[in-house]
Amino acid sequence: MNLVTGASGLLGSHIVEKLRGGDSPVRALVRRNSVRTWLESQKVEFVEGDLGQPKALRAACEGVDVVYHSAAKVGDWGRWEEYQRVTIDGTKNMIDAAIAAGVRRFVHVSSISVYGYHTRECTIDETEPLGFKLYKWAYYSRSKIEAEKVVWQAHREGKIEVTVIRPAWIYGERDRATVARLVGMIQQRKAKILGPGNNRLNVIYAGNIAEAAITAAHLPAANGEAYNCSNDGNITQQEYFDLLADAIGAPRVTRHVPYRVAYTAGFVLELLGHLFRFKNPPFITRYAVWLMGRRSFFSAEKARKHLNLQATVPYERGIPNTIRWYFAQKKQPAPPATPETARVPS
Numbered sequence: 347m348n349l350v351t352g353a354s355g356l357l358g359s360h361i362v363e364k365l366r367g368g369d370s371p372v373r374a375l376v377r378r379n380s381v382r383t384w385l386e387s388q389k390v391e392f393v394e395g396d397l398g399q400p401k402a403l404r405a406a407c408e409g410v411d412v413v414y415h416s417a418a419k420v421g422d423w424g425r426w427e428e429y430q431r432v433t434i435d436g437t438k439n440m441i442d443a444a445i446a447a448g449v450r451r452f453v454h455v456s457s458i459s460v461y462g463y464h465t466r467e468c469t470i471d472e473t474e475p476l477g478f479k480l481y482k483w484a485y486y487s488r489s490k491i492e493a494e495k496v497v498w499q500a501h502r503e504g505k506i507e508v509t510v511i512r513p514a515w516i517y518g519e520r521d522r523a524t525v526a527r528l529v530g531m532i533q534q535r536k537a538k539i540l541g542p543g544n545n546r547l548n549v550i551y552a553g554n555i556a557e558a559a560i561t562a563a564h565l566p567a568a569n570g571e572a573y574n575c576s577n578d579g580n581i582t583q584q585e586y587f588d589l590l591a592d593a594i595g596a597p598r599v600t601r602h603v604p605y606r607v608a609y610t611a612g613f614v615l616e617l618l619g620h621l622f623r624f625k626n627p628p629f630i631t632r633y634a635v636w637l638m639g640r641r642s643f644f645s646a647e648k649a650r651k652h653l654n655l656q657a658t659v660p661y662e663r664g665i666p667n668t669i670r671w672y673f674a675q676k677k678q679p680a681p682p683a684t685p686e687t688a689r690v691p692s
Contacts, residue, residue, distance in 0.1 A: 348563075349410045349449075351375045351397070351440060352417030353385060357455060357513065359520045360552040361414050362388055364560055375406045375417070384520065397436025400443060407447035412563045415440050416455040418493070420523060422486045422634065423619070423627030429489035437493040441500050451507040451563050454497045458514045458548060458576050459487040459633075464642035471645040472512075472572050483616060486633065494572075507569040509562045513555050514548035514576035514644055515637055518664060519671040521552075529672060532587070532596050540639030541605040543584035548576045548644045551657070551664040558655040568652060576644040578657035578664075583638060589661060593669035595681030605639040 348365050352358035353374035362385065365372050372390040376382060382392065395402025397417060407413065417440075419432040437454070444452050461470055462478025476491050494510060501508035517525065531537040555575040562568040581589075587599040612635050615628035649655035659667075673680050 347371050347373055347391075347410045348412050348414065349373045349375065349406055350390075350414045350416065352415075352455075353390070354380050354382070355416060355420070356518060356521050356523065357516055357552050357555060358414070358416040359384065360518060360556040361416065361559060362390060364553065364556040366390070368560075373406060373410065375403070397432060397439055400439050403439055403443035404446055407443045407449055410444070410447060410449050412451045412453060413440065413444045413449050414453045414455070414559060414563070418455070419486070419489065421627065422484075422631050424485065426485050426489075429485045433489035434492045434496065438496045441497055441506065445500060445505045449506060451509065451569070452497060452500075453559050453563050454494070454508060454510045455559070456494050456510050456512045456572070457487065457490045458512050458574055458644045459484075460491045460494060460512065461644070462487070463632075463636050463640075465636065465640045467641040469643050469645050470574075472574060472648055481632070483620065484633070501570055509559075509568045509570075510572040511555065511559050511562065512572060512574050512576070514550050514574070516550060516552050516555065518552035518659075518668055521668060521672075525668060525672050528590060529594055529669070532591050532594055532599065535597070537587065537599045538601045538603045538608075539584060539587065539599055540603060540608050540635060541583075543587075543602065544582050545639060545641050546577075546643050547581055547583050547586050547638070549581060549586060549661070550575060550578050550646075551659045551661075553659050553664075554578055554655065554657060557658060558649055558653040561653045565653065571652070573649040573653060573655075574644050574646050575649050575655060576646045578659075578661055581661050586661070586665075589665045590669070593666040593681070605635065608635045608639065 350358050350361050353362050362372050366388045374385055374390045375393050377396050378394055393406040419429045441452055460476045461474050462480050480487055497508050500506050558575050591598045609632055612630040612632040615630055619628045670680050
């Protein structure tokens with residue numbers, strides 16, 4: 347039995363899909379109000395509860411061999427108390443339940459942002475220290491670092507096998523966090539390239555990470571290791587936007603804004619947002635600017651070597667498929683194919 351937390355989210359749902367595709371049994375921890383339609387189609391077993399309910403977590407872990415823990419407070423906006431409760435305390439509750447139930451391997455989904463906000467042109471691998479230049483409101487990254495400390499402590503004490511997966515910017519079907527915003531910006535001609543646009547992006551298809559995570563769960567040598575699952579090869583910021591625009595059937599993005607100007611705007615908007623306690627995130631945040639415009643690059647060579655991480659779904663197929671899924675969910679006809687997307691297989 348495999349337990350997946352965050353199974354209704356982007357990466358969690360792809361882990362479920364890959365496990366069920368291999369005919370492996372899956373149990374999903376879901377909150378009472380979670381939308382389960384897609385998960386029901388995968389014939390998974392459900393356990394109701396959330397990360398703040400130790401008794402429910404203990405029941406969810408009964409008879410489980412591997413826990414894939416992808417649930418967390420996502421996004422770069424919110425109160426620190428939310429990140430503490432969901433990401434940090436929730437991880438502590440989850441791994442305690444896994445230990446009590448005798449779970450063999452705990453696969454913890456972290457983030458490349460735990461390394462901090464490197465912007466210079468450099469390549470970062472798993473030997474890099476965590477937490478470089480984290481600013482005050484970097485709650486997402488700070489909480490991910492603290493959650494990692496929780497699982498590493500349990501591993502050091504010999505209580506459970508642990509593998510940490512550090513994804514980059516994830517995309518794919520069932521992405522409800524960023525695809526709508528990107529589509530809207532491109533369709534409304536509001537999108538801009540940060541800097542010259544020739545910087546390499548760390549973008550990766552969720553299904554490719556899921557394959558690597560499942561491999562790691564059954565690899566003895568992956569116990570006690572962390573892996574950057576951070577890219578499907580080389581793609582620049584401009585190339586990424588070109589693929590998006592082509593898939594949407596919209597004009598390509600040609601307007602540019604200096605990175606520093608965008609970063610400063612993000613800081614000012616964050617300042618106003620925190621000052622006036624905005625519930626919704628500002629239009630621009632420093633984290634979003636860093637994701638898109640940084641010159642630093644996160645190597646996935648260790649995962650390629652140890653876990654056979656590969657672009658089973660490359661950008662040229664994954665991006666159009668994601669856009670088609672998005673329009674299908676909105677019950678809108680798919681956009682007309684451009685000459686570029688017409689050549690991309692489904």
